[in-house]
Amino acid sequence: MTDRSHPTAKPIRTAITDEDGIDFAIIELFFFAYRDFTSDPDQILADYGFGRAHHRVLHFVNRRPGLTVAELLDVLKITKQSLARVLKQLIDTGHVVQLQGPRDRRQRELYPTAKGRALALALARPQSRRIHAALEDSGATERALIERFLEAMVNPELRAQIDIVPAKMSGKSHGDH
Amino acid sequence: MTDRSHPTAKPIRTAITDEDGIDFAIIELFFFAYRDFTSDPDQILADYGFGRAHHRVLHFVNRRPGLTVAELLDVLKITKQSLARVLKQLIDTGHVVQLQGPRDRRQRELYPTAKGRALALALARPQSRRIHAALEDSGATERALIERFLEAMVNPELRAQIDIVPAKMSGKSHGDH
């Protein structure tokens, strides 16, 4: 067939490579890695009729219990309307609850329920397993290096958001039973 | 308000942390890193009325000139119908051309045009800049470590696809200028 309805431009037959000074190897690896990284939880989410958006909300509500809707929007960098449906579903299914803000009663603080925490853990488990497998014969040094690299890939202005949850919680009570 | 239309379950007020044996730090970093990593090209694509799907197709057509539609589907792990619309647009806008397969004339080999190559490079440039910045005071050892980590994050069955384009092309002619 070789469609010639358009004034066909000449095909380039050589592959783009790193010689152009562009780091195609890592660009491509990052694509594959992230795709497979998200594929594990995606399968679990399908059972609940949830999507990746629900995962993200659930993750951050578990990571920063009590954050407000506005804070969540800021972290996810999506619009209020995009969040609305997803959040509503998570609340309706009993994974997340809203509490009136203590100082400002207009705010809704978001908290996971036991059900929501369990799902968040179930979703994170295969991802964590994958990470551990990828780091299997790596020491703490290598691990730190990976973390530094990933952090450096984030826009500088947004790095503040990342460190909101310290590696080790300093709070006293460590459970909710 | 504190909506109580549903039999509100108890909120959990403590943050999920790495103590559960789950690597939340890297999970979260990966999310932020990938989001910002894709945000640069997304802005450029918007000028063309293209989306992330166009970027992926353009990338792989440039990386593996002459791949067939079936091969592309296999790499991207999407369906024929999903690809159709995107590929058609890239062909109509003169970024990609189809050539009849040499051995099998049913196949369409996909090649970038000069225009398509230029766009692929323009899209990759900010991503590569970000990677270089993240690796600024890193040596070849660290770089290799990052690559190994990312590759290890990919499903083993799919790693074959990655190495189709070697780091250095062994072909003779090394450019199309």
Next chain:
DNA sequence: AAAATACGTCAATAGTGCTGACGTAATTTC
């Protein structure tokens, strides 16, 4: 009292993905 804020919601649209089905040309198999 007026303005600004936090949130919820309605309506419309876009981009990307999906499944199922059908058609055509070319190749392979019997």
Next chain:
DNA sequence: GAAATTACGTCAGCACTATTGACGTATTTT
């Protein structure tokens, strides 16, 4: 040589996530 299979294109319909704009309400700030 006829039949089955393959590679690809396409049509129709659906789902999810995200977008923008607008409006309403409760609450806090000015």
